[in-house]
Structures are given as structure tokens and as C-alpha cells.
Amino acid sequence: METEKKIMGRCPLCGGNxxxxxxxxxxxxxxxxxxxxxLNINAIIGNRKMEDNEIVRLLEERFLLLDGFASKEGKSFPTVIELTDxxxxxxxxxIGxxxxxxxxxxxxxxAFNCSNYGNQQAPCTFSIWRNIGGHQVTLAEAKEICEKGMTASELEMYREDGTIYHKRLGLSPDKLQVIKI
Structure with a gap:
């Protein structure tokens, strides 16, 4: 007697389940x-257990920004996992x-930080905070800011008193910081 299987999504390689x-x-x-x-994705990647909903998103989006990975020394770090072709x-x-x-x-x-932050010859302090105005900046939004100079759409943000407002995120004229537009 065959039991049912938990289907997570479509295989990006062959279209199977x-x-x-x-x-x-x-x-x-x-x-x-x-x-x-x-296609074979381990349940544990980078000393971190993958959740079913993360696998569903990875199969659909192919890139996923996640926190909670750990080095062999036990140091926690975030990264983007990519499901390749x-x-x-x-x-x-x-990320770009x-x-x-x-x-x-x-x-x-x-934050998303420039790798030249500690560069002695040409230091760069550019970064994109991962939380701006109560909005968790997504991988796609950070890439848009880096590649196009601003987010494609307005994002929901929150004031200190809890009221909601909408702004795009974009680059300042000197391209040294992210501002609300």
C-alpha cells in the first residue's frame, strides 16, 4: 500500500514534483x-535546518535571503541561497x-554592506539597512536599489506613532546612502 507524499512544488530541472x-x-x-x-536539496544547509515553506519559495524564486546559517566555528551569518540551473x-x-x-x-x-568598507586605499561606507521605517527590505528591493537606483514601487512603512505611510527607497544624489523618496 503506497502512502501519500508531501509535494513541495515543481522541479525547475524537469517539471516533476x-x-x-x-x-x-x-x-x-x-x-x-x-x-x-x-534535483536533491539537503534538509540541512550551512548547519541550518530548511523549513518546508522556504523550499517552496526557493523552487519558485530560485534565490532566497535567509538568516541563521552557522559556520563550522558556530558563528551565525545570513546569506542568499541559489538553486542553480x-x-x-x-x-x-x-547580491550585486x-x-x-x-x-x-x-x-x-x-544591512547589505559594500565589501570596500574596510578598504584602506578606497573605503566605501555605502549600505542598505535591512529594516527601514519598519519595512524589512527584501533581496529583490536591495537589488533594485543597487541596479536601478530605487525600488519599483512604494513600500509600506511605519511612523513612531504606528501610522502607516508609503515611500519608495532610492539613492541619494551622491549615491552614498539610501533615502525615502
Whole structure:
């Protein structure tokens, strides 16, 4: 008697169903004697247990900004995980180029920061806070700011008294800070 399987979404490699297994998540075509698909996502990545809803989003979006990974030394860090076209998982701390100096923009626990922050010859202090006005800046929004100079749409933010307002986030004229537009 066959029991039901928990389907997480569609496989981006072959279109089959991705199912939850005892060790993670696999394409249904990567189970059995003669697998025809390579998709296999471990349940634990970077010393962090992946949640079912994160796998669903990863299968749809292919990039996911997550906190709570841990190095071998036990130091916690955030990163972007990427599901590549060949089905492998990459951890990428770089989200794009700094709009001020063209250095790499890195994911930090509280901000997206320019990799040239500590550069003795050409220091750069550009960063995008991950929380602006009570709004959690998404990976897509941070990329928009870096690539296009502002977010495509207005974002919901909150004042000290709790009232809601809407603004876009964009670059200051000198491209050294993010401002509300």
C-alpha cells in the first residue's frame, strides 16, 4: 500500500514534483533505480535546518535571503541561497554591485554592506539597512536599489506613532546612502 507524499512544488530541472524525503527534498524523478533528474536539496544547509515553506519559495524564486546559517566555528551569518540551473545549491553572500564604488554588496545581519568598507586605499561606507521605517527590505528591493537606483514601487512603512505611510527607497544624489523618496 503506497502512502501519500508531501509535494513541495515543481522541479525547475524537469517539471516533476519535488517531494519531502527523510534527508531533504528530491524530484520524484530522482528516486528509485534509474533516476532521470539530479534535483536533491539537503534538509540541512550551512548547519541550518530548511523549513518546508522556504523550499517552496526557493523552487519558485530560485534565490532566497535567509538568516541563521552557522559556520563550522558556530558563528551565525545570513546569506542568499541559489538553486542553480543544474540543481545545485550555492550560498552567495554577494547580491550585486555597490552603486557608489562598484564593490561587491554583501548580505549582513543588519544591512547589505559594500565589501570596500574596510578598504584602506578606497573605503566605501555605502549600505542598505535591512529594516527601514519598519519595512524589512527584501533581496529583490536591495537589488533594485543597487541596479536601478530605487525600488519599483512604494513600500509600506511605519511612523513612531504606528501610522502607516508609503515611500519608495532610492539613492541619494551622491549615491552614498539610501533615502525615502
Amino acid at each position: 519535488v517531494v519531502k524525503t527523510c534527508k531533504g527534498y528530491r524530484c520524484e524523478h530522482n528516486i528509485g533505480e534509474q533516476p532521470s533528474c539530479a 543544474d540543481g545545485t545549491i550555492n550560498m552567495r553572500p554577494v 554591485k555597490c552603486p557608489h564604488c562598484s564593490g561587491d554588496m554583501l548580505v549582513g545581519s543588519r
